[in-house]
Amino acid sequence: MPEGPELHLSSRFVKKVGDARQFAGKILERLPANRAPRLDDLNSRLGAAARYTITSWSRGKELMLAIKPLDLPETSKYRPEEWSIRFNFGMTGCFKFTRTDELPKHAKVCFTAVGEPACTLSFVDMRGFGRWTPTSDWSDNRGPCILQERDLFRAHVLASLEASPFSKPICEVMLDQRYFNGVGNYLRAEALHRLGVAPFARARDLLASLPERLEPGRSDLLHMCHQLAAEVVALGGGRRYDVPLDVLHELLPRDGVKEEGVEQNGLKKEVKRESAVQNGLNKEVKEEGDEGKEEVDAFEEWLQCYYQPGMKNLVDHQGRTVWFAGSPGPMVPKARKQRHESSKKADKQSVKSESSDEGSSPPEKRAKRAPRRGTKAVPVEDQAVTDRRVSSRGTAGKESAERTVKVKNEISRKTSTASNKAAGRKGAGKSTKSRSAVVAVLQKTERPSPGQRRSKRISAAARQT
């Protein structure tokens, strides 16, 4: 699941658990035989009995989990850099907070909570591509966060256009975390699609004309990356992504580790509220007439391109599936390999409109399965989409040397801000920013509301019979 928004939601989740519960004892690593533990040092410092608290924050596709021991000897100062763990989620990482006797099968790193019922916060990772390292630094090869460092992210990309990766197709550069930290396969598809950008257009060509500062009310690819990430955060997360707040609701408030009832109550209330929101979104729309089996979740509804019927797909140069509509653009891989066949319904549609199209049906056909949730017959997304161009006003690329310096400076400044945070110096009033920036109000895109889209779909399906 995890792209920037999921990492961010996970960090909020971990923080919430950390606010409610204390932890104690060694951190348990459950590793395959071929992998060495990373937390032995930390554990030995922690000792078996020491209590500690946890907090968390994220940047792009990384999550930081910071531990604060409660009973450090007076002599030793708390140095957060010695007590932080940085996580990568790989393909399937997530955090869960469960009863200890119901530890998830693929729990890889476990933090034992104090109190009743006996609970464990665990990093769960089915495929095991996730990684963790004891450090309080973000990886130095990853750029600013698309979600929380919007302006810096923009500046950094625009300052880097001369770099060789930008000679590649835009869809491939968008997965390069040195520049698009937080973008993954679904975000790139959605961002490109919503602006009608051909995925295999040369990145530099597209980005060179973007203004350093976007005028209010306008959007472009860089802004879209941020905006869509924020939208997914607002939804509560991506595909099959469940931050188990409902479980939280049951397991958090009981243990009474926190002293004041006031705080307890405040927390309890907040958890409840979020839980309700979460449920509201996930359970959404019991389709009234037909069998009600179709439980459409909010994220599935939100997706317009990625994995959607009627969309085309190709395998990019890195072997990843790119979803798109319209023409693929000039830099299509030679072996135009397609992965999924559209569902039959959707296929009829696309075949119709494809014939003239440069980048349509792949030469070679293989047996494919329909995309899951194949019931969702969607008309090939309006032609208009293909005609819309990225808003490229603003003067063409400024001298980037100057930019580079400026941006680099700012990045390092920000980085040190991050370590301040780690240092627990909550700073003079600075801390307000992160929270509200994240929930920042989202500009409305001009796409139809979910309701409208649904009826669009239904009528399209009706047309086909």
Added chain:
DNA sequence: CGTCCACGTCTAC
């Protein structure tokens, strides 16, 4: 049963 596919990095020819 087998094959293909998956929201992501890494490192090694």
Added chain:
DNA sequence: TAGACCTGGACGG
């Protein structure tokens, strides 16, 4: 630019 790293779900025979 391949692969390697993994588990498991969906689908085909």
